[in-house]
Amino acid sequence: MTTKTMTVSQALVEFLAHQWTVDGDLRERTIPGIFGIFGHGNVAGVGQALKQLNVEQPDLMPYYQARNEQAMVHQSVGYARVHRRRGTFASAASVGPGAANMLTGAALATSNRLPALLLPSDTFATRVADPVLQQLEHPHDLGIQVTDAFRPVSRFFDRVERPEQLYSIALGAMRVLTDPVETGAVTIALPEDVQAERLEVPLEFLQDREWRIRRPRADRDAFAAAVQAIRGAKRPFIVAGGGVLYSSAEEQLREFVEVTGIAVGTSQAGGGVLAWDHPQYLGGIGATGTLAANRLAADADVIIGIGTRYSDFTTASRTAFQNADVTFVNINVASFDAYKHGTEVPVIADARETLVELITALEDYTVDSDYAQRIRADKSEWDSAVDAAFARSGLSLPGQPEIIGAVQAASAPKDVIVQAAGSLPGDLHKLWRVRDALGYHVEYAFSCMGYEIAGGIGVKRGLLAAGDDRDVIVMVGDGSYLMLNTELVTAVAEGIKVIFVLIQNHGYASIGHLSETVGSERFGTLYREYNADARNFQGDARLPIDLAANARSYGLDVVEIEPGPSAIDDLSAAVTAAKASDSSTFIHINSDPLIYAPDGAGWWDVPVPEVSTLPSTQQARESYEDLRLSQRPLLGKAKR
Structure with a gap:
């Protein structure tokens, strides 16, 4: 077996430069570059590896500066969404505070189901210098370090404690980065001494490797159940999420709704699946949704969720869907999301593949003329409200x-x-x-x-x-x-x-408004000079x-x-x-932060204290109790 003598960092950086994502006919670099902020934990490891490649092969793995470790991950996520999860950046940070600064970015990437590769440095694996600068010390467990905090906010976490572990860890990390179900923050912790250790690297490890994105089709019986549910619907409604975009299924969604006449509302992640002026597009749904979308969703007898994770904003804290007999058809590549909230018809499959089959299976189905007219009328009314707001x-x-x-x-x-x-x-x-x-x-x-x-x-x-x-x-x-x-x-x-x-x-306009609605009267949300007598920041002096x-x-x-x-x-x-x-x-x-957008009739559950001496809080609690009456324990109806 032919090998190449390298450090662990050199091997990892060169390995990443040869990873490719394949999605149908598209092929692109999985990791097109590395952000890095260097300190004693990685300047002689990943930093040296990037410098060496920059001298020898500057186009192989470009290095980019950043000013904050959290921001490196945010840049990676922004890049990943535009590339529909086919590519992202790696972010290298030093020991201690540098690594800890990336935690918020890791949580963001995982929450959004968007890939980001994190390479935080760790303290000496050998503990030859113990404790080193920026090392945590826990008397009950000396092995716990800052990087362990990445475990709950990462979809994949491992630590390279010995050079030979690099191979399996790197391959495992790539699998998760390119998996549409598992993807999120992927963390490889790199002890600062191991980063610089020698390794005989098999050349096979450094060759181009392709990772194909899975686009699974629906199970036959699940698909048949979905078709049956939709065909029997009188007032169907689609909730489209980010999965439609990540599957590049917007054209198939457009064709499907044009065939069937079914209206569409989108989650925040689903914005863009249809153009705003498409006859079937009613805008956002849920707590921050439009009046048109929320009206249709409230009465719908079948909700077709496509690539949505049904967050509390999308469901308006489980108040958006009020039809007592509503049936949910949830199409999602992840079973975790397809089965959410007691759905009766989970379809675990790729959005685009499923929509292609639905177009054929339901080519003879369309909503009736009265419902189609209602869709047009509600859309027209909301469009006029937006015109007035603008x-x-x-x-x-x-x-x-x-x-x-x-x-x-x-x-x-x-x-x-x-x-x-x-x-x-x-x-x-x-x-x-x-x-x-x-x-x-x-x-x-x-x-x-x-x-x-x-x-x-x-x-x-x-x-x-x-x-x-x-x-x-x-x-x-x-x-x-x-x-x-x-x-x-x-x-x-x-x-x-x-x-x-x-x-x-x-000040904080959003939380200021929320503070008012829950009876806290914008306390702590204004940018004002401190009033020493009142001991608050609620005065008029900006x-x-x-x-x-x-x-x-x-x-x-x-x-x-x-x-x-x-x-x-x-x-x-x-x-x-x-x-x-x-x-x-x-x-x-x-701006004037007290001028609000037109009401979309959505609600967000933010608990109000049951007991308070403030009249504003007491009034807010009364309103809160009334609104909670419309919450449903589950979205899907129980089997009879």
Whole structure:
């Protein structure tokens, strides 16, 4: 057997450079690059391996800088979604705080079912220097380290404690990264001494290897049960999730609903499966959904879930589906999701493959004319509500819906909107008129404050890798911006063009509104100077922060929209100019956070204290108890 003398890190990096994902006729690099922030834990390991490859074969495994370890993973996730889970980046961090900084990113990747490879460094496996800098010490278990915290937030975790373990660990990690059911954060912990140890590596380990994405077809009996349930439906409704996009099934979904006339509502991850003006598309569903989608879902006798995990926002905390005799047909490649909430008809299969078969099996089925008319009427009513929300008000401080409308009007059909946390995900789910399958990127499985900028850069990086030069527009509130904004430096350093629109709310707009609804009166949600007498931050004196100046200090082109009756026109002009520019632009606009999007009749279960001395909380509890009456213990009806 021919071997090559290498360190563990050198072998791992070269191995990753030769991994390929195959999805039908598509073949692409599974790991096209590695982000890395170096410290004593990896500078002589993964860092040296990347340097050596950069000298010898610079195109084999490119290295990219990042400014924060969490943000490295966010970039990887943004890239992975654009590539429909066929590719992602590896992220290398040093011992201790560097590794711990990646934990939030790991949880986000796993929650979103999106692949990300994490390479956190670990302390000495030999313990020859014990304790080393940044090592945890637990008297009851000296083997526990920071990297052990990755176990519950990873879909795969292992630690290379001996050089020979690398082979099985690396192959196991790749299997999970490319598995549509298992994928998420994949963590390989690398002790700093083992990273630099010598290994005789078989050349077979370093050859090109292909990982084929599985697209399983439905079991015959399960498929027949699904067809029977749909054929018997009078008011069917489709809930489309991210699985439709990851399966590249949007064209099959369009054909299916055009054949049958069935209406569609989407989860946050499913945004883009149909264009906003398609006759069967009623927009988002659930807690942040549209009135049209939620009305149809409430009365539906058959719900067809396709590639959705049925989060509490999608089900409106189990209040969205009110028909006492509703039947659920859940099509999902993962049995874990297909069987959720007591479904009667689980179909464990790929979305695209199943839709292809459903088109043929139900080619003679269509909803009746009265139901089709109701779909048209509800859609038309909601479209008019969105038009009204987008209408120019002339207010000095426009509301968020009007701001969204201005950005929408200035964007191109294929542009990508990126968001993650705060009130924007809810407003975008209701209002953003998606015109392309990849045009809606809202991270809402983990809803991580701070994802937006790094994730948006990852999206743009992914598009560029695919030869796609469409614009990426990141909308972010001031709360999320302050959480994690340093990757703006990455955009400047690499010349990655992204348009950033910062909405200045002077506090946490989303949680402020939620705080009001649960009786806590926006406590702790305003950016105000501390009142020493009252011991709170609830006064009128706003903080003198200047986030536009902060962005300008990073080297971006900055446009500040002054409050006034022309603010919306100025915003539209700024977005138009930013699209024409070759470099990143940061647009700052002040808003009125008390102007809300039109109501979609969705609910989110946030428990209110049963006992309180605050009248506001007492009133909120009464409302909460009334709303809970519409919750269902299970989504699917019991067998009789």
